[in-house]
Amino acid sequence: MPKDGFQGKLIKGDNSVVLDRMIAEGTVVSCAYIDPPYNNKDRFDHYEDNKDYDIWEAEIIAVSSKIRSLLSEEGSLWVSIDDKLMHYLKVALDNVFGRENFISTVVWEHRTTRENRAIFSNNHEYILVYAKNFEKFKSYRNPLPFTDEWKDRFKNPDNDPRGPWQSVSANAQAGHATAGQFYELVAPSGKRHLPPKGRCWLYTQARMNEAMREGRIYFGKGGSGVPRIKRYLREVKGGLTPHTLWKADEVGTTASAKKHLLDVLADVSVFETPKPEQLISRILSIASNPGDLVLDAYLGSGTTASVAHKMDRRYVGIELGEHIASHCVRRLRSVCQGEQGGISKAVNWLGGGDFDLEDSAVA
Template sequence: MPTLRWLTRDDDVRAAESVPYRLLEEVPGLGYGDRDAGNMLIQGDNLEALKALLPYYAGQVRCIYIDPPYNTGSAFEHYDDNLEHSQWLAMMWPRLELLRELLAEDGSIWVSIDDREGHYLKVVMDEVFGRRRFVTTITWQQRTTRENRKVFSEDCERVLLYCKDTEKFGASRNDLPLSDEVRARYSNPDNDPRGPWQSVSLNAQGGHGTKDQFYEFVAPSGKVHQLPNGRCWLYTWPVMQEKIADNRVWFGTSGQNAPRQKKFLSEAKAGLTPNTLWLASDAGTNDEAKKETVKLFGEAVFDTPKPERLLQRILHIATNPGDLVLDSFLGSGTTAAVAQKMGRRYIGIEMGDHAVTHCAPRLQKVVDGEQGGISKAQNWQGGGGFRFYRLGPPVFTEDGQIQPDIRFPVLAAHIWFSETGSPWTQPQPLTPFLGAQGGKGYALLYNGILGDKSASGGNVLTRKTLAAIRAAMGDFTGPLTVYGERTALSDATLKAEQIEFKQTPYDVKARK
């Protein structure tokens, strides 16, 4: 397969490996609404944030949408969109690698881009995801007005679509709902009790038919119908007779017209196969998005924001209610807002200060039931909530050891949320047993929680430390997940004790 070469490629394709694992530390005062909703807003460098999410969400994200800087040569207020070409590629490669690892088996990633870097991005994504995982390129009509100040009026952007597994994505993706335009094609001029219908041709190209599909016949009105040159009937004569008897062939109100087949709305496919040309009338425009952001913030936050209707269409195709959506270039927060209104869970990552000044306030308004964008179409009345995080310190030292200043409660809260999706209430006094939820218990042996920091002591799962965990479990007797430095118990003992052991803090820390 062809590969793309640039100045720093050899270093860039290994960059994700060297990114440190960091903790995500909650900032309670910036969260809002129902903290148990499973939604996360993260402020920080998205490369480090993605690495921090990997141990907890690898293989869990159903849909990723990103709108990275386009490298247009313009200077945006919130992004440096004037990166030199090789720097842009260096930025994208490691992020795409981590995003790939976060995708579920039936998941998909959608990337907005224009033609300046779009073709290079296609080659990079072919390498990172594999050419067989390429689904299509969507052309989105981003504007309906003409730009007379340019050589060509640039009216469209692209959305590159890749998936983790082509067959699984194809089987799980959703059709688009029937539009009013499509429904308007159906009527019922003969008052058929089966309801509205539309007529379609009853003949096809002659080269596709058998000899039994070439014939003339007499209609109930007595008129003889012959085939047009080079055509054949869709059905053999016996099948055609059955269709006529069942009132599924339409000869017009006079009964003299050429025969056409009746297709009933009640029997039609529930939706439409998504196409690759998304018109502004269906998916909105940049101008529509600017008006949405002005209404929300009193200003246009970005030069080319994406409208809620574009994200609505993507999430409708790619996800179902309850699925997890990720946007690591969150911008003004559109993806998270749309996910919330559509009943999806979300993780949004934004580096700049406007994670606090724009994203969080926007999502607060969504929780409170704001009625802009797709709210009316989704019958959005408010609800839900999110937790706000910032990147904490690296978990490991350069030689792979856990940082000595990582505190037990910080790591415990993070592990609890990753396992249960709910906040951890710190007990007093602290014990290695974090609690139980959904019939499963969770424990952490870390930072001398049992008062023993020796190499073979309190951070290692032994029969002694297991007894201490059991003592703190109270009445709970179900299966147990234990995080620790290592385990001294055999596989047979772990199985007998219903224990799943995970290396503290990440059993995926050796993943590349």
């Protein structure tokens, strides 16, 4: 949908109307993220969060249904919400996407300070994840990059020429074992080992003997310990399976996001609880690839568009409020000029590209 020469498009208008037009134009979206009002009965500078529940639910269902129509077969929708309405929203989205296409609920630690005035200090929010087609998303989704902490688990205490390794269990549950996986294993020290009750060796005896000759089986410092298989860092492929607990030190907080906004938009009133770029970056890393089209139908302060631009995704951001000009457009211009907040250093962002702006009321 972005025009030639533009990486993305910001559209000022009613998201329901804009989404209908996108459907009519045959737009295909790989990943959609929405951060709708949580309907907490509050009044903010940039929007009201005080609708009748039935109206709020009907709006979310309508928007989500239209987004589902736009998604590719591998596509997914990610929806932010808090405690108060999460369970109601889950049931509503089950009806839109089908329970079989529910992927997971991500718990995000959105603050690290304690709110002592409350009955409970609410330090987390949720992200509900749905796929257009569960099986196709499962094949399409990306693993997360290996972290330094994960790599540090690999050591080389025996100076193995293949480099750092970690040991994993050499036995497995015996439920689907073959006869060749039950045998007595003799360590180089002469100590004899049998698999624990209800377990079998992971390898057949022939393969185990070969692994021992190659020095790929570890028997502990003394050479008589329970056998374990060496897993070498250099041979590990892919990445890490995304987990569902996203800690503040990994993906940021609303406080860190607000600080970033204040640096970029110093002369305007910024959102109280914006989403950090690191949070959206993780979503896009999992659910999209460079060149894919990303959609945010409640653009807010422009985080999704900013992250998509820095991560070489195409994007469409829809926002009805006047802050699309005072916040989103200014923020995107800063991104194009190479601003260094948020994820910029992590993705080696130096600036570049451009975006289109459209007012749907006059388009």
